[in-house]
Amino acid sequence: MNENTVPELVKRKRRGAFAEVLFRLSKSPLAMFGLAIILLLIFCALFAEVISPYSPIKQDLMHMFETPSAEHWLGTDEFGRDILSRLIFGARVSLQVGFIAVGIALVVGGMLGAISGYYSGWLDNSIMRVMDVLLSIPQTLLAIAIVAALGPSLMNLMIAVGISAVPTYARIVRGSVLSIRSMEFIEAARSVGSSDLRIILRHIIPNSMAPIIVQSTLGVASAILNAAGLSFIGLGIQPPNPEWGAMLSGGRQYIRDFPHMTLYPGLAIMFTILALNFLGDGLRDALDPKLKR
């Protein structure tokens, strides 16, 4: 049999755009692993009250610094609080901070970057100079300044972390829009009468997704860490509320004697980030029809 002629004659099956992406995503085991972990975390965050064995904030001074055992699977911290329960409740905060902060950065930065790359000229110049000013301030410092001005709370924390990441996204989106904008198919779209909005949404954004997806998955990770940093200096999540970053820094002083206090929050952050990266890579490939088979 000549195998070269066979695939040519087979008509491609028609699927919806979303189903097509899901189908391609399901071909990548790493991406599915990532997706599974993210779904598990979301499940934990949603049903924290039901699945966590203990209260995350109730102190139990008789059982301080316990190493993992049958009662406390991941041990207890310096106030005898169950680490597993705190991790489960912490997932709620950390996921929220990670996704919403990146969402804010992505929407604001993405829009600014797309406008600035597409229209160029004075608009581009003025937007990007403002971004340069923001970039010249260290990201954490900027976040501290914003959250200090707004007052410490979960919402303000997300806004601060989000805004401090805006310039990065604006730059990335602008760069890829610039490279796509000069392609001939943009001109072809214009020649059939497509509006600017349609060209940006339908032609430019889908073709400039790859670097943005990679940056956002990494961005969720750094947003979680950033938020943890802010919580550590007292500007983020207020104790005794559980948050992974805060648990990590809280356990730091006991790391010699009770490493499990830092180990498990650290592992939680690591797996979340790892899962996001796998999912991000898989999504990037699934969204690109060229990389299919």
Add this chain to the structure above:
Amino acid sequence: MNDEKYIIVKNLKKYFSTKRGKLHAVDDVSFEIKKGETLGLVGESGCGKSTLGRCLIRLLDSTSGEVLLKNKDNDNYVDITKVNAAEMKALRKRVQIVFQDPYSCLNPRLSVWELIAEPLIVNNIYNNSADMRKRIRELMDTVGLAERLENSYPHELDGGRRQRIGIARSLALNPEFIVLDEPVSALDVCIQAQILNLLNTLQKEFKYTYVFISHNLSVVRHVSDRIAVMYLGQIVELCDYQELFKSPLHPYTQALLSAIPLAKVNVKRERIILEGDVPSPIEPPNACRFAGRCRYACDKCRAGAPELKEHTPGHFVACYRAGELEK
């Protein structure tokens, strides 16, 4: 063929601002296109052919000048360079373009179906999907794309098929006037012939008016009714295709024609070899653009630019010495 003037181009100019000054990409070009004809536009790379083509359908805004397109239902003309955005959107249905590079003119993330549907969706041609499906099938059939390819992506197809998608897209809106911007130069020779024949058949069937841009004289000769030769942003000669090959008047055209390879061994002909390079199109002096390379150039040529004048009926040439040089 009737002789009505379908498109009138008057003093069209397109200058680009560069750091070193104004780049005269298209400089004071005037000509007319008749309904249903194919006007070939030849010239070397960088002479402004594509820019002129894009200005004709306002993919680029021209610096000055007019492009008058005859209205469908009366004898008046509409100036494409001056209409507002809404009117231009309506005009886009009448004027279309086929691009040179079928590899970069198709969005790699859209399937064949979506690519061909785009012009129909953007212009709200159909409000029910069954009609649209029928129309897309019909278009694919017209340009010779098999139905099974409808869910394929451009990168899975060869150059010829991609160019067919490009053609189907430009036909989708039932245009009257199509700018073909080197539609075959990126394709290999046997596919070139297929695409040229397709374009030819389509013109006969739907009475399209073409502007065919190319740097390949043999291709242009094959498809054009009239040919315009461009040099550095200006049209230097414009006439019937047979006339152009039989008795070229402009020294540049003569040099171009003498460079076409002949497949005959014993025929000797004078090869006109041009000295020097094409001068810079940035802030060119007021003189004949070709004077520096022309072996017939005189003081008059260097003192002021010649206009495109009708030398014999239907044969326009921009050269002071056109009459003298005739053999």
